[in-house]
Structure formats: C-alpha cells, structure tokens
Amino acid sequence: MMKGSVATVADAIGNTPLVRLNRLAQGLKADIYCKLGYMNPGGSVKDRIALNIINQAEKRGQLKPGGTIIEATSGNTGMGLAIIAAARGYKCTFVMADKQSMEKVKALRAVGAKVVICPTDVEPEDPRSYYSVAKRLVAETPNSFYSNQYHNPDNTEAHYLSTGPELWTQTGGEIDAFVAGLGTGGTITGTGRYLKERKPEVALIGADIAGSVYYDFWKSGQIIEPYSYKVEGIGEDFFPTTIDLSIVDHCYQFNDKESFLMTRALSRQEGILTGGSGGTAVLAAIKYAEQIDRPANIVVLLPDSSVRYLNKIFDDDWMRENGFLDPEEGLGTIRDLLGVKPTPVISCQKADKIRDVVALMKSHGISQVPVLDGGQLAGIVTESALLDRIVSDGQDALDAAVASATTNAYEVVDPDAPVGLFANVFSQGKVIVVWERGEIRGLVTKIDVIDYLSHTQGAPR
Ligand SMILES: Cc1ncc(COP(=O)(O)O)c(C=O)c1O
Numbered sequence: 001m002m003k004g005s006v007a008t009v010a011d012a013i014g015n016t017p018l019v020r021l022n023r024l025a026q027g028l029k030a031d032i033y034c035k036l037g038y039m040n041p042g043g044s045v046k047d048r049i050a051l052n053i054i055n056q057a058e059k060r061g062q063l064k065p066g067g068t069i070i071e072a073t074s075g076n077t078g079m080g081l082a083i084i085a086a087a088r089g090y091k092c093t094f095v096m097a098d099k100q101s102m103e104k105v106k107a108l109r110a111v112g113a114k115v116v117i118c119p120t121d122v123e124p125e126d127p128r129s130y131y132s133v134a135k136r137l138v139a140e141t142p143n144s145f146y147s148n149q150y151h152n153p154d155n156t157e158a159h160y161l162s163t164g165p166e167l168w169t170q171t172g173g174e175i176d177a178f179v180a181g182l183g184t185g186g187t188i189t190g191t192g193r194y195l196k197e198r199k200p201e202v203a204l205i206g207a208d209i210a211g212s213v214y215y216d217f218w219k220s221g222q223i224i225e226p227y228s229y230k231v232e233g234i235g236e237d238f239f240p241t242t243i244d245l246s247i248v249d250h251c252y253q254f255n256d257k258e259s260f261l262m263t264r265a266l267s268r269q270e271g272i273l274t275g276g277s278g279g280t281a282v283l284a285a286i287k288y289a290e291q292i293d294r295p296a297n298i299v300v301l302l303p304d305s306s307v308r309y310l311n312k313i314f315d316d317d318w319m320r321e322n323g324f325l326d327p328e329e330g331l332g333t334i335r336d337l338l339g340v341k342p343t344p345v346i347s348c349q350k351a352d353k354i355r356d357v358v359a360l361m362k363s364h365g366i367s368q369v370p371v372l373d374g375g376q377l378a379g380i381v382t383e384s385a386l387l388d389r390i391v392s393d394g395q396d397a398l399d400a401a402v403a404s405a406t407t408n409a410y411e412v413v414d415p416d417a418p419v420g421l422f423a424n425v426f427s428q429g430k431v432i433v434v435w436e437r438g439e440i441r442g443l444v445t446k447i448d449v450i451d452y453l454s455h456t457q458g459a460p461r
Helices: 047-060 076-088 101-108 130-140 152-163 163-170 188-198 214-220 256-270 276-292 316-321 327-331 335-341 354-364 383-399 419-427 446-456
Strands: 018-020 029-034 068-072 091-097 115-119 144-146 178-180 203-209 250-254 297-300 368-373 376-382 411-414 430-437 437-446
Touching: 018 115, 029 276, 047 076, 068 076, 076 091, 076 101, 091 101, 091 130, 101 115, 115 130, 115 178, 130 144, 152 163, 152 188, 152 214, 163 188, 163 256, 163 354, 178 188, 188 203, 188 376, 203 214, 203 276, 214 250, 214 419, 250 276, 256 276, 276 335, 316 327, 335 419, 335 430, 335 437, 354 383, 368 437, 376 383, 376 411, 376 430, 411 419, 419 446
Parallel strands: 029 297, 068 091, 068 144, 091 115, 178 203, 178 297, 203 250, 411 430
Antiparallel strands: 018 029, 368 376, 430 437
16 A cells, blocks of 8 residues: 555545634634535545444444445435445445435435435325335345434444544644534534543534424423425434434524525635535534633534535525525625726825826726825725816816825725625715725726626626
8 A cells, every 4th residue: 555545435534624714703702613524535524424334334244245225315424325335335225305406416326326306395204205215215125224324323423433533633622612513413412422521511512403393402392393494414303313412502593594694605705615504503603602702612513515505505596596695695795896807906195196196097097096095095086086176277286186186986895795785886976995904905886897797697606
C-alpha cells in the first residue's frame, strides 16, 4: 500500500473538517464550529452508520457474501450503504418516500442500487408506507439483510464509536456543546453519550423541524399530530428506538422556510455547502448561543451537501412556488449583481477640483463618482449636478472643490441586501452606493440592474 492512501472507500470515512462560522455568527459571544458531514466519501454523515451497520452484520453472520442490503432511507444512509456494498460486492435495494429529491434517487441508482419509491402521506403502519414496503421486501428477498437504521442499535453505536471520539480528539476536549438535527436520533444519542462520558457538562442540543413529533414530546411529553414538511432527513412521525430524547438538554424547532433560508445563507455567506437539515441545525446552534450569551465552543453537525438539493433549496422557482422565497428575494442580492459585472470603484476626494473630476469621469466613461472625505463617504457627484454647476457659475466652477457639487441622490446599501428592494430608489432618480466594512464596494445604477436582470433572467442561481 502506498503511503498516504487507504485500502477501500470505507477507510476514507470520517476525519471530517471542523470549520468556524464567521459572518453568520457575528455578535455572538460563543463560537460555532461546523462539522462537515458532507465531506465523507458518500456525501453525508450517514457513511459512518452504514459502515458500522455493515461491519456488525458481517460479524454476526446476518450479511453473507453476495447478499442484498435493504433499507428504508431518505437517501443518505442508502448512499453510505451503497458505496460500501459496491466495494464489498453486496447488492442494495432502497425504499424511499416520494418527497425525497430526485438527485438522491439518481445518485443511488448510479451506484447500482435498486430504488423503490413510496407515498409520504400515509401512516407508518400503512402497507404502502416506506417502512412497510421495506419489511415486505426483506421477507421476499433471499439472502437479504434489513439494515433498519430506525431500530438498529449499531446506528447509534456508530456515532458513539466514531463521531464522538473524533470530535473529542479534534477539539482537544474544548467542546462545550454539540448540536445535531433529530432524525433517527443516532447522531445526537451516540455522539452525545460519548461526549457526556468524557465531559458531563457538554450540552446536547437537538434541532427539530416543525411538523415532527420530537420537539413537543421533549418539551412536555405530548405527542402532537404530525404534519408533512419539506426538510429532508430530520423530524419523525413516530419514535425510533435509536433515539434517547432524555439525553437532549435543549431542543429547538424551526420551520421549512427558516431552515432553507439559513441553508442558502450558509452557502452564500460562508461557502458552507450543506442541505436543509444543516440549516435547521445551524439555526439551533445560533439560538443556543444567543440564549447562553457567554463564550463557549459549540459544534454543529452538518449532515449532507447542498449538491443534493440543487433542484429544490437552491432553485429559486421551487423556493417561490413553495412560499419560501419572497418575490424580491428571488432576484438575488446586490453582491450577486456586482459579481455579474465587477468593475473597479472610481472615487474622488472632496477637495479635488471639479476640472479633475470631469477628466476622471471622461477617462473612465462614467457618469457618477462617489466623493470621499478621508475614509468617509461625503456624497456623490453626477454628470447632471456638474453640468448645473458649470452652467450657473461658468468656467470658474471648474476650479472649485468637487465638495461644492455633490448631491445626496443616493442610498447606501449593504451588499447582502436583496436587489428587489431597490426599485423605488431608482424611480426617485437615485443611485446605490454599496458600502461594506468601511469601503465602497461598487456603485449601482438603473442600467446596471437592467443589465444584471437580463443576464440572469431575473433569478441568479
Ligand atoms: C440529511 C439528514 N440530516 C439529518 C439526519 C439526522 O441524523 P440522525 O438520523 O442521526 O438523527 C439525517 C438522517 O437521515 C439526514 O439524512
């Protein structure tokens, strides 16, 4: 074996990076670190449970050479099982609910798995539910093994053996809180058990999705009538045996829209490419940080990758159709606009002569220039303001300081503001000065927006 390599894809599972949240954690006293579950070879944290489930089944003789692994999966566990199965010569059949993204189905078929799709809105006991269909397939398929992530203790144990110790070593024990979405509960229960054994004061925070039974049961012991939601992989309409809710110290619930908007923000503002359940988990981490309001190291697990949701969370039409994106948000942000047409910002100082500013505008072919007073914005000067000044004062005006010709026909805007909010700025004849961290990032005029919208057909993706 060559140095630096591993023998099979299964050996490449784990050792995922831990990345600090920066822009989205501004103003918090605690630090939030994201554990990038999507950096596993199958694209999700579920590779860890797939490996332990298969290893244990092989040890017990439940999975024999040439056997078929059957699972009811939202996709990620399937992918974990499928890559290990491919490397070890097993077959796979996966049963999925119809709300799961097509990317996940296609990705599983690409690894040679058979995928059976079942309706989402039926009771778990209904013969059409994906749990029931999985059980039936197990009974009908010779030499098959039902990996059963919802009731297999090897799921929870995988995190006790892998995610927990890995985080403990990676953080040198400096972890104060661990946040995970609640699906099968394997992640929070297994990781949490390990961390609490090492450091009992580690807080465990569960992130649930509105519509799921977990949050209310954790809070008050009540079992609500579950309803369907769009975030994939977390929340349940029943109680799997893989979860121990009593280990959870704090539990928060968020809805689809909040989760998806956070998922998009993670991608655009941090370059962290996670799916919807990662968005829910980060919301929970931020809420916990706000509530404790003191320095602490909070680790949040991001289960899977944005790549699996390009036709959903990252598709503005899908987001709008589902009411998750306001119409103006669909047009992207001022930063997106500047990205389409990056131009250097030409500015002048307020003591500069009008003559020199006219020359500057002519040489760059621009019709307005921001005027600075040292590092501060003092106004802008436009072609028409200069013309007015020269017409009324004659040639003498050319030697006056440009400060005397500035206008306040502008709006200072943060680059992350949605483009759609500014139609009225232009109808008032103003321009936009994009200002970030004490610097001008750009100047946006009506024609820039028209140009941007015609390039992006109104919706940057
Ligand atoms: C995308 C996604 N997020 C979160 C989870 C939840 O993890 P766990 O089942 O360990 O609670 C899963 C599990 O299916 C998942 O696929």
